[in-house]
Amino acid sequence: MCGIVGYIGSNMAAPILINGLKKLEYRGYDSAGVAIFEDNDLKVIKSKGRLAILEEKVNKDMPKGLIGIGHTRWATHGEPNDLNSHPHISHSGKIAVVHNGIIENYIELKEFLQSEGYKFVSETDTEVVAHLIDYHYKGDIVEAVIESINEVEGSYALGVICKDCDDKFVAARKDSPLVVGLGKNENFIASDIPAILEYTRDVYILEDKEVVVLSSDNVKVFNNHGAEVKKEIFKVNWDVSAAEKSGYEHFMMKEMFEEPKVIRDTISPRIKDGSISLDNINITSEDLEKIEKIYIVACGTAYHAGVVGKYVIEKLARIPVEVDVASEFRYRDPLITNKNLVIIISQSGETLDTLFALREAKKKGARVLSIVNVVGSSISRESDDVLYTWAGPEIAVASTKAYNTQLSALYLVAMDFAMKKGHIEEGFYKKFIEDLKNIPQVIESVLANKEVIQRFASEHYNAKSIFFIGRGLDYALSMEGSLKLKEISYIHSEAYAGGELKHGTIALIEEGTLVICPMTQDNLMDKMISNIREVKARGATVLAITKESNQQVEKVADVVVTIPDVDSLIAPIAAVTPLQLFAYYMAIQKGCDVDKPRNLAKSVTVE
């Protein structure tokens, strides 16, 4: 999704902005631009396509100014072209604006501004903001921004520079992330921390409708009524290298190789003296008795983690669980009361649909427990309880290590609830904890054998359509395997419950159709073998992913990828890795841009 960087200080702004935007490339974009305050004027340079094109333009005619804002745009209103890309300049040429999010009442505002004589040149909603600030500007840029944000509806992170201001610039946010980086004689804004991490680790995390005024040696934050707000400094504790490739060809591969470590980081601190202790989350046995149903709400990969969570919580804790796609949940008037616990899952903590689903749940009285990766993100701040997945920064658009840690967190929650509800024996609990702690080694061994999958991908990358089938937890895994393949290799694929295939989809299986079968559930092995026979009888080529001891699978599948033997209940945390590797190698064979797949964004902050 769009990225924002802003700078004020004693260095030339343009190179810092370009450098920061490079760090945000992973978010997905289709055009980019910068606006620099220079010689009492605003110099705007923008271009469609890759950042390298903008960089070349900037280098040819380097602006010398010390104040600037930059943007990478992921098109929502209007096609990606030079005109629609940000920054947008107001009618009078006085105000330049970069914006992430969507202004929902932009048509009304546009009509009003047009009636006031404002001419529009782009198809974007953002241009409205530039003109609106211009309309309210009577010599005080901060006042003009405050008046404007009180009139716009929707979501925004804004960076604003003004031709009359040689010593400051302004930013604001609502429902779209924005942080302020506090430097020495220089200050920054960014939609995401990696953009400024090279310069500072001290940040302010802005709340909704806060407005910040930055000069090189001062930062002041106001609310939308103009009252000053005291902010606490948030110290970023992760390393710059965490947001770099460190010798790997792609972030996605690096992040898969980080899976053993981040699973350990997520599990170990929560196991004390052989028992699970969920940070400061105090959901007691009495609380659990009152919970009639749990809702798990998320999007994309996080939603697929939620599907695993449903199986596991229901099986262990015996509490009914409903899993919902966040964008559907919030509009279907869900039957939520204070007798429900809502578990929100999100890597970024900023996915707008998920954030709004959280608000809907809270409005209806539910307690919200979030499983989130980004510390200080909107979702983490608005939840009653937060269980962080210590996956570190995930840069590749395709989520990998975050998924494994989301599963790890869900297993801890399920076990904790099960024990508190008295549904499991001490011996089972202890063994389960040991098995969970052993998962990183299992994944290390899967990664060490990645060549089997690489070879298979090199033989099948021309496939036009691929099916993933599985039963029980393997069905949940199939959904994730299919999503991963689609998003980075652009190969059509579908995930089906093994038993459901014969109710229609089997009609699509023909000679050579590729079918991928995760088969980690011991109690469903015979059923899956029958499903494999059904597709093989119609000409399918089958790749199965199973545990080492399941030797019978070799008799039916064409190729078998094995993972070390683990308990079926926790097998998904390890069995997803071969599926991620499969998607990766298929995409590489097809020459796709693995880390930045077309049309996609890392953090989806629009509806």
Ligand code: M6R
């Ligand atoms: O940041 P979130 O976990 O809330 O993101 C949810 C989805 O947008 C995300 O998982 C998406 O599906 C990934 N690209 C999948 O790899």
